[in-house]
Amino acid sequence: MDTRKKILIVDDEQINVEFFDLMLSKLGFIVEKAGNGREGLEKVKEFTPDLIMLDNIMPKMSGWEVTRILKNDPEYAEWHDIPIIMFSAMDDVKDKIEGFELGVDDYITKPFNFSEVLARIRSVLRNHELIDQLKKREKRIALQEQLNEQLLAFVEFVSLKFMSLCNSSSIPDDPAFKADLDSCQVENARLQQKITELQAEAKKLKSREIAVTSLESELRKAYSE
Numbered sequence: 627m628d629t630r631k632k633i634l635i636v637d638d639e640q641i642n643v644e645f646f647d648l649m650l651s652k653l654g655f656i657v658e659k660a661g662n663g664r665e666g667l668e669k670v671k672e673f674t675p676d677l678i679m680l681d682n683i684m685p686k687m688s689g690w691e692v693t694r695i696l697k698n699d700p701e702y703a704e705w706h707d708i709p710i711i712m713f714s715a716m717d718d719v720k721d722k723i724e725g726f727e728l729g730v731d732d733y734i735t736k737p738f739n740f741s742e743v744l745a746r747i748r749s750v751l752r753n754h755e756l757i758d759q760l761k762k763r764e765k766r767i768a769l770q771e772q773l774n775e776q777l778l779a780f781v782e783f784v785s786l787k788f789m790s791l792c793n794s795s796s797i798p799d800d801p802a803f804k805a806d807l808d809s810c811q812v813e814n815a816r817l818q819q820k821i822t823e824l825q826a827e828a829k830k831l832k833s834r835e836i837a838v839t840s841l842e843s844e845l846r847k848a849y850s851e
Contacts, residue, residue: 632656636666637680666687
């Protein structure tokens with residue numbers, strides 16, 4: 627299985643595209659190219675990149691328009707989370723903030739230094755991988771919570787049946803059996819108490835949690851400030 631990261635470069639300046647293709651390929655990345663925004667959107671579907679390097683000022687469709695479509699159009703929901711680094715000839719803070727709010731992960735202003743570009747690529751890929759792992763863990767925890775709820779419902783059902791048996795008049799008049807039954811009642815009470823305590827603690831922890839999507843939004847906001 628090829629584990630190399632895939633990068634899509636979308637830029638109408640051929641010299642930039644060829645330069646990044648050459649340099650990133652040498653560093654072990656798999657590179658795909660597109661000469662404008664519309665072609666870039668087509669390549670996203672075909673290539674499914676791990677990262678998109680996107681020029682902002684392009685004919686036919688700007689980088690902002692491409693970003694807006696990728697992040698909001700249901701047709702591209704499958705590729706919604708692909709991180710984007712945008713190239714721009716502008717160094718206007720307002721424009722950069724608008725890009726971050728659209729969903730851009732990082733900005734590089736032309737003329738650029740390749741060492742800086744590479745560092746930003748690796749940083750964005752690393753952050754994206756961490757967020758992806760957190761989302762998977764959050765999903766796994768949600769599934770575990772569903773299982774726990776079903777197990778708790780079963781324990782409650784068994785407990786009710788057990789208490790009904792304890793109160794039944796048909797219990798054998800056997801001292802040993804009654805002693806065992808009393809012991810089970812004590813353990814059942816302890817179990818119910820422990821369940822109540824754990825549920826209260828879980829509820830307290832959950833009230834302090836930040837969903838991964840909210841955390842991602844906060845990180846994006848921090849970048850734009």
